[in-house]
Amino acid sequence: MGGKIKNILIVLLTFLPCIFILLLFHAGFEFSLHKESKQHAVKVVKEIDSILNYGEESNNLALNLISDGDSCEKIYSEMRINVARIPYVRTINLAHGNNIYCTSLWGAAEFHSDSMKYISGKLYLMPGSNVEQKYPLIAVRTVIGENVALSGIDGRYIKQLLSEQKNNSFVISLAIGDSWLTHNNEFTHDNPNKSFLAVQRVESKNFPFSVYSGFNSSSSWLAFWQEDQFYIVVILLFQILFSIFCWWQLTRPRPLYLELERAIRKNEFVPYAQPVVDSVTQEIIGVEILMRWKHPYQGIVRPDLFIPQAEDSGLIIPMTHMLLKETSRQLREYKHCLPAPFHVGVNISPQHCNSSILLDECKYFVDGVSNHNIILVLELTEREALDVSEFTQDLFHDLKILGCKIAIDDFGTGHSSLVNLQKINLDYLKIDQIFVKNIGVDCTSEHLIESTVELAKRLSLRIIAEGVETEAQAEYLKKQGIENLQGFLFAKPIPLGEFLQNYNQNINVIDND
Template sequence: MRNALIPLIAAVLLFITGVFILNLQLWYSARTDRLEGARYAVNSINNILDEASHATRLAVGIAVKGCDTEGQFQLGTEAALQPHLRTILIVKDGEIWCSSLPGNRGLLARIPKMSASRLFLAPAEDAANEQPFMVYQTRFAASRVLVTISDQHIREALNAPLEGIIYRLRVGNNVIGLSGDITALNINTLPSGQVDSKTYPFSIIYTQPPLFSLLRLVSQGPGILIFILFISCATAFALVKYLNKNATPAETLRRAITNGEIVPFYQPVVNGREGTLCGVEVLARWKHPRSGYIPPALFIPLAEKSDLIIPLTQSLMRQVVTHMNVIAHRLPEGFHIGINVSAAHIASPDFVAECLKFKHSFNHPALNLVIEVTEREPLDVDEDLVQRLNTLHENGFVIALDDFGTGYSGLSYLQDLHIDYIKIDQSFVARVNAEQDSTRILDCVLDLARKLSLSIVAEGVETKEQLDYLNQNNITFLQGYYFYKPVNFQDLIKILLSKPKVKVAVNDPTTPKDDTHDVVC
C-alpha cells in the first residue's frame, strides 16, 4: 500500500507544482501584456493631447490679436490639419467668440461647464451629435480655449489588440470606455490596474488577470500541460519500479494481498470407496503477474512471520463466498468447505465474528464449514480459546486439526480442545508401499484416532497401494493427486458438472464416531 501511495502522491505533487509554475508564468505574462497595452493607450492619448496643446497656443495668439477672418481661417486650418481634433473654440462670457468652424459655430448643444482641470470629459448631452467627447481647456484672462476631441478617436486609442482586455480612459472621477456615454467611477469598485499619464491629468484603467484561470491554462498552455502530465506519470512509473525493486518480501506480499493476487484453489475431498466428491479444502495460491502461480509453501511462512496471515485469510474467505454463491445450486447438502486458520488468527479478538460473518454470507443454507487449525504456530490453549472454539461449534462449525503429527504439540491439542477430526499429513501416507513395515507409524496414528473417537481425513493419496491400505482401514474420506489436484474455481465448476450427484454420508452425533462415518460429509 505504501509503495503504491508514494508514487501516486509524488505524481500528484509534481503535476500540481508544474501547473502552479505554468499558471504563474501565464499570469505574469498576462499582467505584463495588459500593462504594456495600457502604456500604449496612454502614449496614444498623449499624442492626441499634444495636438490639442499646439492648437491651444495658436488660439491664444488669435484671441490676443482679435478674431477676424484671418484668425478664423487659421483656427479652421489647424483643426483640419490635426487628425484627432474636432473643433477649436474661444469662449468669452459663456458664449463662443471665435471658432474653427465657419460662422463661429461649435457643434455643441451647450457650452460645457467651467472646470478647474485642463482636461475633462463631456457627456453626450453637451454635443449636437449626441456623442460624448473630451475637452482640452486653457484659461486666460476672462476667456478660455476649448479644444474638443471626438469619442471615436478616444475609443480607437483604447482599443488595444489584446483579446479579452477592456481599457477605459479616466479623467477625474469620470470614465469613458469602448462604448457608451461618460460614467462616474464607482469608488467601491476601483480597478485593479491603472497607468497614469506623466504629461496630462488622465489615467488608463483596466482589470488585472485572475491569479488562477483554468481557461487560460487550457487555451494558452495545452502542450505544456500535456508535457507536465507525461512527466508526472513517468515519475510515478519510475518510483513504482524503484520501490518494487527495493521492496522487502513482506511488502511485496502485502501488496499482492491488497491487489487480490492471493487466490483460492480447491482441493477436492472424495469418498475413497465410491469416488464421489463430498467437499473441498481451500488452499492459497499466489497468482503472480510475471511468475504465474506460486505454491503456499513459499509465502505462507512469510505471511505468518510478518503478521499478514490474518488479512490473507480474510481475503480468501471473501473470495470463497463469492465463488460458492455462484455455484450454490450445484452444491449438495452437507458439502463441506474447509479453510485453514493460523494460531494468530484464532487468538485475534474478531475471529469468532469473522467466522460467523463468513458462514452467514453463503446463499446455500446447508454447507458444512470446517475450521482447519494449522500446527505451524503453537496455540496458546486457555479458557478464552476453548470458549471461542465452543462458540463456533454451537454455530455449526466443525473443528479439524490439520497436518496432524507434523507441528507443535498435536497430542496435547487432542487432550485440551474439542477436535472433531484429524487430517493425517501426506508425509505419513507417503510411507505406505508394498513393504510390510512401511505402515507402522501410520498404524499407530490410526489406532490413536480410533481410541479417541476422532474422524479421519487422509491427505496426499497418490498411489493405488495407498488407496487400498486406507480403504482396508475404513478411512473413507481422502484427498490427493490420485483423485484431483488442487484446482482453480473454473476447473472446480467442471468437476462439479462432470459429477452432478454427490453421495452424502450422514453423521449422527448421537452414535459413537467410527471410521465409516467421517464428520465432513
C-alpha cells in the same frame, strides 16, 4: 472494499496533483494577463497624455494672441497657422464664458459651449462635431481669467492608439466621465469592458480621463488553453504517464514472501471453521480450523495459493501462531455452548516439530480457552517428511500431557510411513478426500479405505474422513466403522466467528423447544 481504496488512492496520487498543477498554472496565467493588461493601459495613458498636451499647447498659443481690443479677424489667421502646425489638433476656438466667438474654421462665430459638460473643467468627449457628426471628438479646455480656449482632438487619432493592441488580444477603451471611446472609435455611455478578462483601469495624472485594458475572451480557461496549449498538453501527458506508473506500482504483484510478511504484520490470516460430525448421529463434535488470507485488495485467498510458499520460507510458524491465538480468543467467548468434548483440529507442518515453540503456543491456546472440554487436535500435514527424532518424541509426549491430540492429515497421500506410526503416539488418522471421492467409482480406493480402517483398529486410532459430499459416501464410511466425517455434505468452511454464532443460536432454539 480494498479495490475501492486502491482506486481512491490512485486518484489522489494522480489526478489531484494534476488539477493542482493546472490550477497553479492557470493562476499564473491570470496574473500575467492582469500584468500585461495594466502595461497596455499605462502605455496608452502616456500616449494620450502627450496628445492632449498638444491641445493645451494650442490653447495657450490662442490665448496669448488675445489682447485688449483685438477682434477675431486679427487673430483668425494665426489660429489657422497654429492648427496646421501643431499635431493632432483639428480646431481651435476662443470663448468668453460659455459663448464661442472665434473659431479656426469659420473665423468669427457665435456658438454656445456648456462648461458644465467638461470633466474637471478640462475635457469633454463629444459624439461628433458640427463638421463631422459621426466622428467622436475630444475637446480640451483651457481658462485664463475670463478667456477660454477650446482645442478639438479628432477621435480617430485616439482610435489609432486604442486599436494597436487588438492583435495581442487586448482591447483598450478610453473613459472621460461617463462617456466612452472604444477601440473601434465608437462613442457610448455603456461600459464596453463587461465581457473582457483581467480588466485594468489606469488614470491619467495630468488630465481627467482613464484608460481600460481587458483581454478579449469570455472564459479564462478557454484563453488559458488557447495561449498555453503546448504546456497543458505536456502536463497532461506527464500526468497520464505518472498515473500509469502509480497504477502499475499499486497493482503489480509483489514477491509472495514479502506479501506474506506484510500480511503477518497486519494480522490478515483469519480462522475459518468446517464442522466435523459423528457419522451415526451427524451431530457436530468439533471443527477443523482452516487458514484463510483476508487480503486487503484481492479478498479471501485460498490456502493452496500461499501455504506451500509459507512452508518453504518458514513463515508458516508465525502464521500458525497467529491462527491459534485468534482461534483461542473466539472460542473462549462461546465455550459455554460447545459440546463436551469439542474437537478443534489445527494443521501443523513438520517444521513446527523442530523446536519447543509449538509447545508454548499450545499452552497459550489451552490457557486461553480455559475449558478442558475443548480438545486441541494437531493435524500433521504430509507435504514435508517428518524426521522423528528423540526431541520430536519428547515434544509429542509433552503435548499429550498438555491434553492435545495428534493426527496425521491426508493419510496415505504424503510422506507418512509405518515407521512413523510406530514412533508417534497418534490419536487420529484422516483419510484424504481423494479416496472418499472415488467411493463407488474406483474399487482400489475402497480397498485402501478398508485397509486403513483395519490398520486404525489394530493401532486403536480413530478415523476422520474428509471431503464427504454425498449421502452415499457418508453411508459407506459409516458402515466401515469410521467415526467422524467432514465435508461439503454437512457444511462449507465459514469464518469461525460466524460458525460459533450460528451454533449458539441453534442450541438456544433447541433448548427453547
